Amino acid sequence: MTSAQTFVIIGAGLAGAKAAEALREEGFDGRVVLLGAEDERPYERPPLSKEYLRGEAQREKIFVHPEGFYVEHDVELRTSAAVRGIDAATREVVLDGDQRLPYDRALLATGAQPHRLKIPGADLDEVYELRTVADCDRLRERLSQGGRLVVIGAGWIGAEVAASARTLGLDVTVIDPAAVPLERVLGTQVGGIYRDIHADHGVRLMLGTGVEAFEGSDRVERVRTTDGRVVDADLVVVGVGVAPRTELARAAGAAVDNGVLVDDRLRTSLPDVFAAGDIANARHPLFERLRVEHWSNALHQGPAAARNMLGLDRPYDRLPYFFSDQYDVGMEYTGYAADWDEIVFRGDPATREFIVFWLAEGRVLAGMNVNVWDVTEPIGALIRSRSVVDVRRLADPDVPLAELVDGVAA
Template identity: 55%
Template sequence: MENGRTFAIVGAGLAGAKAAQTLREAGFDGRVLLLGAEPERPYERPPLSKGLLLGTTQRRDVYVHDAGWYETNNVELRTATRVTGIDRAARQVTLADGERHAYDKLLLATGSTPRRLDVPGADLDGVRYLRTLADFDGIAEALTDQARLVVIGAGWIGLEIAAAARQRGAAVTVVETADLPLQRVLGDEVARVFADLHRRHGVTFHFGAEVRQLRGTGRVSSVLLADGTQLAADTVVVGVGIHPDVRLAEAAGLKVDNGVVTDATLRTSDPHIYAAGDVANAYHPLLGRNIRVEHWANALNGGPAAARSMLGQQVEYARLPYFFSDQYDLGMEYSGWVAPQGHDRVVFRGDPTRADGGAPEFLAFWVSDGRVLAGMNANVWDVTDQIQALVRAGHGGRAVDLAKLSDPRVPLSDLLS
């Protein structure tokens, strides 16, 4: 028996729900308290800008567990419950209503919050962000046929919303301060692939552009750019990045630096408190540095790793960052990690362009001194394991033959033999 121990989890998203599941599967029979600020039970966020927005995923399928799972597994799920403080000395969390709960171990899975647009008119009706199911409902309702949508920010969320909106018949304009979409993440060569993809599907881009003002009477009707261009809009979706939600951690005096700082076991500067998901800036033993990963796979795998660590198991969280995206007829997966300007070339296997306008099929590798640091497969499947093996070898210091890397006739597995 666990002698009445309580493991509390703050944040009822994917990471928190998977941590609770792992605790039970590992045999923990103490109290598991799962506290979520949203009114919904835990759900996965990728469908909000992908299948759910396209109508290919049903709402019931986004939830991590069936509604009865929490009671069946004796997990105390409290939704619509905001945690306002952590008393590290007493090992207690305080709720907004003043209720206090003791914990033996605490997991922070508080996720992140969207960066807000700070311009006049940003508070008009019709200006939306996408983070929650409630946010999704507002956006989905607005994306009717012939609606005029302006997306501010050409990151992953912005582009996925743009793709879904075009497929639903909306007119879409994307405003981005950089010269290309995803430029900081992917570099120019691969960023151009996504720019071309969206242009082929009727998206209008304004690159190198800044928003000066959102205009409208009560509801947004246009977006004014710094160069004087005015874009008509029925709805504006802002996707300019996220902030890790470190408010509780900061107030509790935990070490915070671009997220809650943890070691490779996902333990924070307090030995009784752990962090996982978007909010964790975790030490990655292969990369030799702390990184914060905002993608679905990190929540999926990080929550269980933190739970095992809380149970005292030997844990070294060393999964490679991984994410995926589906836009129109292009599906892709990305594995690895590259610092900004951390590569010296991109090596392609296959042609990232298609003269006939069809979806390209290619692999791309971000390389430094012959070492593969990250890889993407676009419309090429069942190669993630091989790509990740190359990435692990690359971060371990091993270079590969770049001519063979670019040659589709050479199996990826042969590059490390």
């Protein structure tokens, strides 16, 4: 790659920022333009529902790179950049005012946007969402005032916000149509553990019901559920999932299906256009296709896309990984389980120090370690091995995980 070439990265989140870093690390000396819609330099999102939201971390801790990084590495970071389109025929990114930015290769890293509830009262004051640092700053200030918080959604964002708010001393109610928190990802049995964790910390859980309306005069005062109950509220946080931002890709003619379709090199169907992060629905050697919305995926997939933009031709085959901290319970999840036929515990869930595995036909699809550390590598090796495991030995904490892997080093 020569200095005459221009690489444009659309999206200045973690994936885009790490892609720009990787381009320079790999020796690319051409022009790198990093376009971000927000007025902040790239930052990481996990602290926004955890330590930064609680006021335990300073603002500087959330950023991907120090303030001077982009100038020092000759990366043109443009914040508040409104990208209107991609002209694949002319190889140009179209900005506001019909300004056109030519590219030799481009990376789409546009992330995701929160789902919004379309119910009466959704536009009342004191109804919050949490996606950006600006959202977090507003919510952080409001939480510092205390009061009665109602969280809509018991997925990862909802559960983490609820835990942070309880830690700060707020009265917290969580409402979700699922039977237990995190049911879609963890299933009823493991989700029940998180139900009990939150209940033990004083969270009121209203599960198996949805939200019909937010009520109040100027600001939210009550939440009405679909089963007719009413919950008094001083503020509400809506965390009901996100949708990939695929509008630019779709308008440019890229193949889109639950995200932007990419191959195992993260190439889209458009010539010399790649995708990474929340929007990338990528081929994977173990799981066919995966679109992963977690921090680790953005952290690693952005640089992988950058290296393939440079022609290094390396498949992206990392296992999905994510983590969550709620109260004094930390967890790491490795792998991907959408359809399993057995769950195996290693250790007693009642102690909240255990590992749980999801299996199909005797093979481990995913594992989650809760307050047990330094086991992600052997869990990953078990998943990659595709070995049929001895369930009794898998459940036995005295049997090293590495011994269960058939022919794969942990």
